[in-house]
Every structure is written in C-alpha cells, then in structure tokens.
Amino acid sequence: MSHLQLLDEYFTQHREKHLEELKEFLRIPSISSLSEHKEDMLTAANWLAEALKKLGIENVSVDETKGHPVVYGDWLHAEGKPTILFYGHYDVQPVDPLHLWESEPFNPEIRDNKLFARGSSDDKGQVFMHLKMIEALFATEGTLPVNVKFIYEGEEEVGSPNLPAYVEENKEKLAANLIVISDTGLYAPGKPAVCYGLRGLTGVQIDVRGAKGDLHSGLYGGGVQNAIHALAEILASFRNEDGQILVDGFYDKVLPLTDEERQAYQELNFDEDALKAEIGVNELFGEKGYSYLEQTWARPTLEINGVFGGFSGEGIKTVLPAEAGAKITCRLVPNQDPEEIVELLRKHIQKHQPAGVEITVSEFDKGAPYITPFDHPVIQAAGRSYEKVYNVPTAYTRGGGSIPIVAAFDQILELPVVLMGFGLNSENFHAPNEHFHLENFDKGLRVLGDYVHEVSKLSL
Template identity: 50%
Template sequence: MNYERYFSENKDQHLSELMEILSIPSISALSDYSSDMIRAANWFASQLIHAGMEYVEIHLTDGFPIVTADYLHAPGKPTVLVYGHYDVQPVDPLPLWTTPPFEPEIRDGKLYARGATDDKGQLFLHIKAVEAILKQEGTLPINIKFCIEGEEELTSPNLPSFLEEHQQMLAADVLLISDMAMLEKGRPSITVGLRGVCSLEVSVRTANSDLHSGLFGGGVPNALNALVSLLASLHDKAGKVTVEGFYEGVPEITPSMRAEVVEMNHDEEGVRKSLGLDALYGEEGYSFIERVGVRPTLDFNGVYGGFQGEGLKTVIPREAHAKISCRLVGEQDPQDIINKITRHLEDSIQPGAKLFVKSGFQVPAFRLDSKNVFLQLAADAYEEVYGIRPLFTRDGGTIPVVEMFSRIFQAPVVLMGFGLPDENLHAPNEHFNLENFDKGLLTITSFLKRL
C-alpha cells in the first residue's frame, strides 16, 4: 500500500478537519468555555466514528467528558491504547498572538493555533493513521483502543478513577502517546524518562492590616520582605537547592548517560540566542540538557503581594504569596519533597511573620528501559520515515498520565513526539510544523503495521 501517496492526496481534507477542532476554544481551566469543551469531546467522537472505530462512547465525569473507542479484530495480535487530550491552555497574553489563537492559519509551512501541537494536532495524527489503514486495507493489523480526555492541562483529576473503573475495557499491551517534542527539526527522539512534579502555594502574613511605611517602616515585619528572604534561602549562589534532603533519591549521572548527551550534540548557544538571553543559568556542574532532563529543580512560578497598581503606594503589606513547583527525578517522592520544603520554610521564617503552606499536585518521575521491544519498533518506524534512527531521551516535562497508565495497566509506554521545542506550546503563537504532520502520519502508520 502506498501510504505516502494516500496522505498526500488527502492532505487538504485532513488539514481542513484539523482546523475545525483547532477552532474550538476548549480551555479546561476557564469555566466560560465549558460548552466548548463538550463540543470538542463530541468532535473527537465523530472523528473516531468516521475513521472506522467501533464502540465510540462519551463518558461523563465530575469534570469534562472522556471519549473512548476500540477496534478489536486481530486475535493474538498486540493491543495498543492511544491516549491524548482535547483541552488546551489559556491564550494569555492575547496581544502577543500574530493571528487569533482559535482562527487557524498556515504560514511558512506551519499551522498556527492554540492546541496545534499540544495536543490536538498530534492526537489527530493517530486517528488519521488508523483511518488510512482501514480505508486502504479494510482492517487493522493490531487491536487498537483510544482514550481521549479533556482535563490534561488540569493534571487529569478525574482520569485515575476512570481508569481504575475501566481497567478491563482499556487493558492493552502498550500505551501510545504523542504529546511531546522531538530533539529538533529532522532529528526524532523517543522519550524514555519524564521528570515528576509537585507544587505548593506559600503565604506569609504579618499585621492585621496594611500599614503606612512612614509610621511603621523599620519597626514591624513586612510580609513581602519576609517572603522574598524566605524564597532566597531556597537556593545557594551555585543554583543548588538548599532544602535538607532534597537530593535524596536523585540518581548520579553515569558516564553512559553523559555519552548520550554528547551524542545529542545539543546547541546550547543556539538556545541562548533564541531566547534572547545573555547567558543560560542553572545548577553548576551540569549541562543544559542534564539540568532540564535528569536533574531536579525548585522554581518560583509566581510572587505577589502589596500594591499592584500604577504608581507608588507606600504601604507595608500584611500578606504576600508565592507559587512554587519542583521537577523531580529518580526516587524523589512528591509528598516527601513538599514536607521537606515546608520544614525549611518553617525554620527560616522571620520573627513576627506567620507561614501558611498549601500542597498542590503531585506526580512521580517516570522511566522506561530503551531496550523494550515496543520502543525498538517505534525507533524502526522513525528511521524508515526520517532516514535517521531516533535517540532515546529523558524529557524535563511531566505528563501525569504516563506514570498513571504505566502503574495501573503494568504496560510499557511509547512516547512518540512529533512537535518541535520551539513551537510555543503554552505560549502565544503556538504552531505545528507541517513537515512533521506529514511524516508523523507515515511514522505512526509504520509503527502500527510493524507491531
């Protein structure tokens, strides 16, 4: 079967369909878009039906619907479960978009829209690959199931219970996800490690009201001063986290891991220039790839308090707040890390200030042996289409469902990304390179047939 010709002949139709779903503002974080979330779930259900999938169902949850489907006509052959999500990130700041985020536009070989690469565009590839095989051959060479949710950008709060309740329906030999990036243009990669994550919100409170800085300044605790001092105590000047026990369970970087990094031939200077930075920064003794792939982090995601308006208001704020997240590796336990950070903050708080800590989401790190047969078949498929064998990499991001699926179903997870690092996911002007749209369809088709 000539799949390259098939996808070429149907490209305009496929892109038109993709633009339909990219036009739906399925922002799970904002309640104003709840009806659009339902529209997006229905759209994917109809696409699965059109592709030839069977038993397509829309399952209601306490949040947004989960869409499932299957095609089970290959007894004795592997069963693949494809996961993806139809929800997207908010679009702020809107003025930085060249074109409206939900009015898809193709420019310079790239499709611009919110969700183009994360994750509607990449999920769409799987549906079209399955549709192509069914149309060309009348059946699938393997068994396949889909599970598509609408709360990934909210850390999937309702998915764990759904998976537990539907283990038998969703059971598979391998999980297939495309929700990540390749190394760079023309250089495919397969992710075999993901950092975990935990988060917490910190509040510092002092007096019972804001105070005049002339009447009270220098004589009472200042919530912002106390918070900034507290946050500064979490790192040393070399970029290392100072929380006692933070690095327990973090594996040492082996010579073979360092050799893999060298093989990537990563352009750190190119990263610096593309970001408009004078210098990169991070934990001393490690390369950029090591810092963002196999080392843990502690980052401030938001700090606020006091007067936020235009001009100056000379007050001493009574409260200040910070949002903190940590990327975790190895055996670091998310709750244990939160506990250790909390103890550090409690021991370091200034006199007269009160500390309040609220725990957030928690996801353990994930690792998989690159020698796994499913991963090697995926590498074969990439090599066939891209003409180069992919590298097995460790990704600095966190995909909560990966660890979740692996634990619940005890099955390997194949992470086949077709995005690129510079496609602005979660940022203005998100886009998807159409070269990887074309090659992604061929790669997924090859992988399914190789199974």
C-alpha cells in the first residue's frame, strides 16, 4: 500500500473519533480579546499541549508571554531530513451577535456535512488537522518522514502582539527549513490553492483643525477655511481617475509581477461578472492596466476607510466645521516598507496642506508584506499534494489581506512560508454560524499527510 492509501484507510476508520475530539477542542470558549476568558485561553493551551504529548511529540511546553501563552513541541528523529515548523492559533473571535447563531457557538453541531462552531474553520479545525495527520503517520508508519516543530499562539485574533518577541527570543529553538500554516482557504469549492504571498498593511489618521470652534456660516462663510473642505482637498489629491496613487515615491519599490504569475492568474478564469452580482455593483474600479486579481493580490492600495466632521444630524446646521478627520489604510506589496510609506504619506499631506488649517497625522499598527516565490520547491510540493487528493490543478494565489505574523516569521526566521489552508470564504469565520466543510477536513488531512512525504524528498 502507498502512504496515501494507508492514510486514507486510517482516517476513514477513525473519522468519528477524530470529530468528537475536535468538538471537545471547539467547546473551549478561547476568545482572546475578552478578559473574562483568560482562564479559557489557558485551558485551550493546555488542551493542545496534552494533545501533542499524546501523539508522542517531545519537549512540549506552554510558554508564558505578556499576553496569552504559546504552545511549543517538537519531534526531531528523522536524521538528515528537513524540519517543518507548523504554526496556528487556538484563539477565536467573539461570537456577537449571539441571536444570529442557529446553534450554540461553543456547542458544535454537524449539519449537511458541515461542522458549525466558533473556531471550526478559523483556526482550531485546521490546527487540529495538523495533530491528526501526525497521529496517522505514527500509526501507519511508526515514524515521521520529516522532523517537526509546532508553535501555536493564543493572540492571532488580536494582532499577535507578543509573538514576534517570542520568535526573536527563541530563534534557535524554532529553526527549521520551512513553515506550514493552515489558516487560509481554497480558491473555490473543489479548487485547492497554495497562497504564496500576502499584502502588508499600514495606515494613518488625518486630523484637520481650523478655527477654535465651529463658526456661523453666514458671518464667516467665504472668509474662513472650512475644515471639511480642506480635508476633501487633501483626500482628492491621493488618487487619480485611473485608480493610480499620486503619492511621490509610492510605487518606487513595488516588486512587479512576473510573466509566469500573470499567466497563472489568467488561467484561473476569474468571473468578474459573478463578483459584481455578488457584491451588488454595476462596475468594478481599480488601477488601470491590471486585472482584478492583479489589483487585489499584487498591487498596493490607498483607501479612505472613514471620514468624520461637521454636522450630520437631521435637518441642517449652518456652520463652518472647525474640525474634520479621515482614516486611511494602505495595502502594501513586496518590497514596500510600512515605515517608508507612512513617511511618504506625511510628506504628501504636508505638500497638499490647504491654507488656514493645522494638520496632525497619527500612525496605526503596521505589518510588512510577504512573498515566497511561487516556483519555490516547497510551494510546488504543496501543489502536487493538493492535486493528488483533489484531482484538479492547484491554483497559486496571493492573498489580498494581511497576516502580520507571517511577515514576522519571514523576517525573523528567514524561512519560506507555505500557506496550506482548507477553508472557504463562505464559512462565516468572524461571523455568526461559522462552519467548516467536512469534505475539506477529510481531504485536507490526506493532503497534509502527503505533503510531509513530498518535503522529505527535497534538499533544503
């Protein structure tokens, strides 16, 4: 029997047992953002630690941080073989609004071959798949074809504030040949994808101040600067009608797409009409000269996320607002630096500052972009494993969003990162009725089991 056949037989025989164990994990309300769940966070960390020990993983520890603990473990007996560092998170989002859930968020239910519970898809269900894959390999082969390390955190849903410091302090302990993360999704139902890049993020708040207080528009209108007009002038200066960003130097370090990447995106045959119908618009808008996938995966953005100031109540109030503001975020691509982009934004705002107002620029949290070349051996090996199980070609994608800790792993450990996820965008993670399609749970276990064999053949 091949290793895939052995894995298939094992997972089929133990499916119900595994699902009951996953339900046990999902019942722990490990909401990292709410202080009343601090003990639940520790319970979840200890649950993971015990699960690793039962597998035969060694050096298991629940390590304290300034926030919630990090769970670590390793098995390093595959001499001469690569080492995979598996990452995931055991914390989950709050469940509000509770009345929209069709079943209790921490009382898992299976309906229509979908497992409903908070954390089922993001990310406890996918973390659990790592554990059961290791269990199956030990059970069917008596050993592992590679060395493995595990790092599971409890603060991903609040921005991983303490994990970069932990990684920096434990660089030697976490040394590996690659990192595998299962916290992303398929390209579409039945269509697997390896995500090889993510955009970074930075942003600022612009606060505009004019007069010392709101002024009567009849007495002062036409002779004193209106803070909202000044703000609108600044905001209009950021972008032209073709969607191009007009901040000097903004595109200088952008890593262009390769011809191979553009071809790979074209072959996905993305349906823009279906997207327009789904989101309820009659036309898409983005940077001219790029397809929608290129715009959202591989090009940087500057978006106005909110504008505030003046009177917005019922009726009219004839004033010149003294204050106005806006929040702006930029999605960044390799090789843009978040710190440099903030400085370029500051210079642009200063350059376009209208007369009669003072402007304050405040920074938000930042995250760097990340990319592992999609022709890298560890990326291509992941594609082969997906194809063996799903029996369709693997899509190679970038993510339009940001996972700051991925960039931190890339920068601190200097390792290729392989995002092997099994969720679907429709699974309501972060929303009521979160669920995980068990078809992808089943297939994902087999994909992961095959992938460690694929990695064992590589010279890394």
